[in-house]
Amino acid sequence: MRRLFDTLIAAYGPQHWWPAHSVEEMMIGAILVQNTSWQQVAQVIARLKQEQLLAMAPLRQLPAAAWWQRLRPVGFFRVKQQRLKALADFMAAYDDQTEALFQLDTLSLRQQLLAVPGIGKETADAILCYGAHRPLFVVDAYAKRLFSRLGWCTTASDYDSIQQLVHRALPADPDLLGELHALIVEHGKNHCRKQPVCIGCPLLFCPAYER
Numbered sequence: 001m002r003r004l005f006d007t008l009i010a011a012y013g014p015q016h017w018w019p020a021h022s023v024e025e026m027m028i029g030a031i032l033v034q035n036t037s038w039q040q041v042a043q044v045i046a047r048l049k050q051e052q053l054l055a056m057a058p059l060r061q062l063p064a065a066a067w068w069q070r071l072r073p074v075g076f077f078r079v080k081q082q083r084l085k086a087l088a089d090f091m092a093a094y095d096d097q098t099e100a101l102f103q104l105d106t107l108s109l110r111q112q113l114l115a116v117p118g119i120g121k122e123t124a125d126a127i128l129c130y131g132a133h134r135p136l137f138v139v140d141a142y143a144k145r146l147f148s149r150l151g152w153c154t155t156a157s158d159y160d161s162i163q164q165l166v167h168r169a170l171p172a173d174p175d176l177l178g179e180l181h182a183l184i185v186e187h188g189k190n191h192c193r194k195q196p197v198c199i200g201c202p203l204l205f206c207p208a209y210e211r
């Protein structure tokens with residue numbers, strides 16, 4: 001795992017995630033990016049920022065229909081509006097103060113986030129790692145695909161077992177775990193795609209590379 005990290009960072013450099021100017025923006029982005037690419041999300045975030053709507057209060061106050069057109073570029077816009085509203089309702093209990101929410105210990109915080117409709121393990125751990133700076137590795141489709149090709153898990157492995165694989169191998173360092181996730185995404189876009197582009201792949205230790 002350490003060799004994977006060292007190789008990827010040498011190949012792609014630091015990724016500077018999460019690309020957000022505030023924790024609130026990061027949390028909203030984590031929901032918007034579900035099942036879509038960051039390009040679409042960045043476009044929507046820029047517009048919301050321009051309209052001064054990138055905050056929890058407007059998500060509660062504006063009617064759903066007012067959001068649909070704005071969220072359309074990220075896909076599943078009705079579902080995502082409901083999820084953002086659920087997140088904003090949840091944050092109301094903390095006066096929209098992420099500092100207050102992040103007073104909770106990691107386990108309680110994770111449980112609370114997972115209880116919000118539309119927040120699954122991947123989104124919760126992204127908020128925990130990049131927003132609350134907790135040492136949790138975010139497992140996504142890119143990580144699962146890469147690790148299974150490296151022979152470290154199977155395509156049937158579940159979220160928790162893949163996460164444990166990383167947590168056992170690396171120090172509990174949010175910066176390190178966050179960087180690894182970002183690097184795996186970058187690698188998944190450049191080389192380890194659904195149809196892998198193994199020529200030029202920096203991971204010379206991958207069994208598929210030799211083939």
Ligand code: SF4
Pocket residue numbers: 146149191192193196197198201202203206207208209
């Ligand atoms: S060698 Fe191919 S399968 Fe292995 S990590 Fe690189 S791109 Fe993915």
